[in-house]
Amino acid sequence: MQDQVALILRTLVFIIIAILLCAVIFQIAGFSAPLMLQSVVDGAFLRQGALPQALRWGIPLFITAAGVALSFRVGFFNIGAQGQFYMGAIFAAVAAELMRGAPAPIVVPLCLLSGMLGGALWALWPGLLRVRSGTDEVITTMMGNFIAGLILVWITSGPLKDPSGSGQQASSRPLEAAYRLSTSTGISPIIIGIAVLVGVVMWLLVNRTAFGVLAGLSGRNGTMVAWQGARIDRLGLWSFAISGALAGLAGTIEFMGPNGRIASGFLPTHGFTAILIALVANLSVIGTAFVALFFGGLASAALYLPVMAGLPAAAIDIINAAIALFITAKSATLERLFKLRRAAR
């Protein structure tokens, strides 16, 4: 328990340092750091309607990150959440197109399932490549992102093209209102229900099943689990399928919820932010929920920054990157500081 508290405190310290570092950089670059900090905090959490906005961005991130965390736990590194997110949205969009006109109670569940299937399939082939021929799954899932991005371009400018669309960004025809999970606010009982369901199921899977314990063991020492007789390949493939399905589900929610259509290159950093969330949360399911909410807040602040601080929205991406750097590098000096503190206690 004490260790967990220490871990959370340490993570918070890293995040604060990353944000302060960005503030310094922006100050040097000629922006006002205090104003930037204030508008990040305001935009993310304090202003009117900040929480629903944080939830709107945080929920899909949480769903994707919960899956990524599972795959990392098993030691199968799924870097392809972005591609699986796209494939989920594409599968759902195609399903919706094929069933156009059918009653919503049939179409909506089938679209959700189809989106999860799309994400799972897009995770499964790199998983199979690793299991069958030892291909590095980090490379293949990463390449999968690019391929999925290109498929999305093709789908939105070809088969599913909205003929009335005139913008530079190709997109599909809008989903019929009856099939939408939410309005453009991105919040609805169904979406929140799905997020809660994902949270509960994933928590049970990780903490209350044999699969969860063996997955954690095999991520830390696969050789030992193999000598116990567990099939690491099977654990890894399942974790890939589940994490792909969840990323696909998040893509489906974006499509059927706030967006109502798929556009080429939409939310291009979703999957990478989800990976960051999983790492910041130290791969814990509950941690992922809180961290996703935090990053959801940052994402909503991105829309608020240009207005308030005159900063480009990309400033949030820079903050994200700084956090990623600190979390993954785990500064040796700070580590030592924490060790000393623990020794002193």
Add this chain to the structure above:
Amino acid sequence: MAAHALACRAIGVTYGSLKALDDVSVAFAPGQIHAVVGQNGAGKTTFARVVAGLVAPSSGSVEVSGNSVLPGNVAASRAQGVELVHQSFALPPSFTVAEALEFGFTGKGALYSRPQLLRRWQSHLAALDVSVAPSARIRDLPVEAQQGVEIARALVTDAKILILDEPTAVLSPTGIEALFQRVRRLKAQGVTILLILHKIREVLAVADTVTVLRGGKLVAGPLPVADVTAPLLATLIVGEAVAGASGDVAAALGAGEISHTAHRGLDSRPKVADLNALSTRPDPEGPALAEASLAIRAGEIVGVAGVEGNGQRTLVRALAGLVETTAGTQHLAGVGSEKLTLAERRRLGLRIIPFERNVEGLSLTSSLWENWVARQLVEGKLLSFIAPRRIREACDRALRAWSVRYETSTQRAGSLSGGNAQKVILAREVDDDAKLIIAAQPTRGLDIGATAFVWQSLRAAAARGSGVLVISSDLDELFDISDRIVVMLSGRIVAEFTAPFDLGAVGAAMTGAR
């Protein structure tokens, strides 16, 4: 008084709160063979490393032939003629013998020609009577030849003091005898030799003096070997309190006569494992199994002897189903098992204490309860629900029953000592449903107390009706514990012995000299 070849004054080495060496002052006369003995963890290897300049002592000084040596500086020690042959060999496996020798030699010239290189080291090897081709790759050499090259490497420069750290641990009895002859020849050439040893029998056979370390402290020495007896040495090594408590202590120390277990008429018991002319694909860690036939009966302890790397690991993998078999049959608890997965074999009662305790046996960064429960989880359904609290309680009960010293079942396995870690593995692998227990190097690196505990546990398991297969490179261990011993050579089972065992005959079988 004659000048000392090597004198250590008040040497202390601390690792964190652990005192690896504590105020050790000892001096060795030149031109003799000096044995340094002690249990695992007594500080023998640390002592050797301090003398060789690999470890900087936190206090004290080292003098070679009356000249004080800069502490913790390998180059300074080598300049004084001190050379160390490591316990786990340190030659680059991809080098040829000649390259490896040249590597340790700061000779003249920047340009090389291969023939010249080979010629130069050919004569060096010949002078030391190491029969190895200079063009052979290190990794292709058998262990005994590798050790010969290690020694040749140490003698490239004009070594005055040669330290050998546990050189006998990897050798067959014949190899040990050859090593001793080589050491005696070097002594005749005037080299002072420090042998770090583990076995009393070997000390008495080769050394002129013996020095005993216990818990990092100097207990005695250097004593002339003529003045000591095996029981006296055993007492010095383990301390008054433990000595004489058990025959296992004497066996673990290799003190003189080896105790024999009488063969207990097991022929009528059912076979728990039966390999019939089993061949496998080659394993990354050793030769393929070649037509190995072996039966283990319930209640029987079968020892597998052999120089390391002769297919012992493949045998364990074959029994575990982790290597593909190409011919032959195997039965486990009466069931044809060639096609079974390891999980299915474990359900039939297969238990494995693997070779590498910290890699194959435990996940050091995972909690004790996860490590302990892993086997049961693998045997059950993947999606079955678990109750972590109840598992932790059961784990606590099991670890207490196995007298593991630990604080909480949520602590990491890596925080335990070697002996306690092995007990966690025993607690997981030795249960009433165990039909065949494979114990691979079950006592490697353990102190006497933990070693005796492991042996007693395996005997108790056999008495309850499990068949036990012990793989060990320690013949004293095998002789003490086994009802029957088979010998492996190049992936084949080449000989079988029943108690009482004959060291000469087993040793000859290990090297194929029959």
